[in-house]
Amino acid sequence: MRVGVITFPGSLDDRDALRAIALGGGEPVALWHGERDLHGVDAIVLPGGFSYGDYLRCGAIAAHSPIMSEVIDAANKGMPVLGICNGFQILVEAHLLAGGLIRNDHGTFIRRDQKIRVENIDTAWTNKYTVGQEITIPLKNGEGGFIADDETLKQLEGDGLIAFRYLEVNPNGSRNDIAGLRNARGNVVGLMPHPEHAVEPGFGPDTAERMQSGVDGLAVFQSVLASTVLS
Numbered sequence: 001m002r003v004g005v006i007t008f009p010g011s012l013d014d015r016d017a018l019r020a021i022a023l024g025g026g027e028p029v030a031l032w033h034g035e036r037d038l039h040g041v042d043a044i045v046l047p048g049g050f051s052y053g054d055y056l057r058c059g060a061i062a063a064h065s066p067i068m069s070e071v072i073d074a075a076n077k078g079m080p081v082l083g084i085c086n087g088f089q090i091l092v093e094a095h096l097l098a099g100g101l102i103r104n105d106h107g108t109f110i111r112r113d114q115k116i117r118v119e120n121i122d123t124a125w126t127n128k129y130t131v132g133q134e135i136t137i138p139l140k141n142g143e144g145g146f147i148a149d150d151e152t153l154k155q156l157e158g159d160g161l162i163a164f165r166y167l168e169v170n171p172n173g174s175r176n177d178i179a180g181l182r183n184a185r186g187n188v189v190g191l192m193p194h195p196e197h198a199v200e201p202g203f204g205p206d207t208a209e210r211m212q213s214g215v216d217g218l219a220v221f222q223s224v225l226a227s228t229v230l231s
């Protein structure tokens with residue numbers, strides 16, 4: 001499977017995402033925000049970073065990049081799309097996922113290895129996990145607080161659209177401890193923590209076995225290869 005990773009001005013985790021795709025068994029394809037061609041990819045990753053310097057709102061300008069019209073069209077037809085951190089913000093700004101993301105409630109940038117719970121596995125990006133599985137992957141953001149009005153939250157919870165939830169500590173004030181969402185079809189997923197930073201022994205979070213050995217994020221990139229949610 002060919003999985004594209006879009007680089008925007010200010011992206012900084014695009015190469016990490018490309019490597020994670022390769023480690024997961026896929027064929028990584030670099031894509032550029034200024035093009036209107038997805039180059040025949042089967043799935044898309046919007047990586048973390050600070051697209052367009054986070055001007056206006058995080059992801060607001062990137063959501064209107066030339067390539068995003070193609071991404072939106074492909075997502076609406078069923079292509080798997082993953083947004084990580086700034087990519088999640090872009091998906092929300094593009095109205096592919098609900099809600100919004102605002103400044104962390106403590107007002108500062110946070111970087112930690114974050115424990116989260118997998119809430120939903122019926123998606124293109126989570127099917128290699130089990131429901132309720134607790135995983136640890138890095139988190140790094142300044143504007144990761146998920147917000148939505150009460151009615152939207154009720155719908156998200158009632159329809160089972162929460163993909164990941166923070167455990168032990170809510171690092172940014174997200175409502176209902178929401179760390180990640182899915183769309184109704186299950187092909188679009190966004191999350192604030194970074195699975196691409198927990199895919200290779202020696203470079204991931206610490207585990208009880210040894211330092212930096214955590215690879216809990218790898219299943220995200222393996223899931224899309226096994227997915228039946230394709231365009």
